[in-house]
Amino acid sequence: MSQGVDPTRRALLRGRFRPQAKVLPLPWALPWTQFSAGCTRCDGCIKACPEQIIVRGEGGFPTLDFTRGECTFCGQCVDACNEPLFLPRTLSPWSLKAHIGSGCLAFGKVFCQSCQDACELRAIRFRPVAGGIPTPSIEPADCTGCGACVAGCPTQAITVADPREERP
Structure with a gap:
């Protein structure tokens, strides 16, 4: 009658389970597959954000943490990126x-x-x-x-x- 061990259940019971955080795209970012393929994880966007809401997420990719504040759509993250990973700022940011x-x-x-x-x-x-x-x-x-x-x-x-x- 052994059913095996569910590692997520075990981690939950030990207090180690953390649900995977949803990656929130930066404003005007290309779709995630394109963005993640081209992002060099240089942290330029993180350093450029005056609201400090861009943080390193899963795999070191930038994501948004709204518990730290709000996005003002200033576009400084877009301007700081040397890669072609963003849509024109004349379009809707997301x-x-x-x-x-x-x-x-x-x-x-x-x-x-x-x-x-x-x-x-x-x-x-x-x-x-x-x-x-x-x-x-x-x-x-x-x-x-x-x-x-x-x-x-x-x-x-x-x-x-x-x-x-x-x-x-």
């Missing part, structure tokens, strides 16, 4: 959008509007609930995927991802 998960305090009947306060474009709105706590919703047309709401969320209930990709 298709990323914010998503509010079930860990949101408002969904747990606790008043919090930190994400709305962090969103300069007011893409996050709170709908009144009769006799209850207002609940958040994101207006996709207004959301730039900048990540300001991620750093502002006390429960880390907000993720930024491409809405065309499946969420966990």
Whole structure:
């Protein structure tokens, strides 16, 4: 009746399992397969980012960490790159959008509007609930995927991802 050992379960039980972080593309970056094939991992984009949200990710490739702040779309990461890995800055920087998960305090009947306060474009709105706590919703047309709401969320209930990709 031996079923073998699941190494991910064992790692989880020992506290060593870390789910693989989703790689968030830099603004205006080519699709990941092209970007990762051409990126020299020189850290030029990391050093150039005034918001310090570009970090070394899996394999040393640059990725975004919105827990550190938001992307202002300044384009300094693009300018710092010596490789042809970015689209023209006249195009949309990406298709990323914010998503509010079930860990949101408002969904747990606790008043919090930190994400709305962090969103300069007011893409996050709170709908009144009769006799209850207002609940958040994101207006996709207004959301730039900048990540300001991620750093502002006390429960880390907000993720930024491409809405065309499946969420966990």
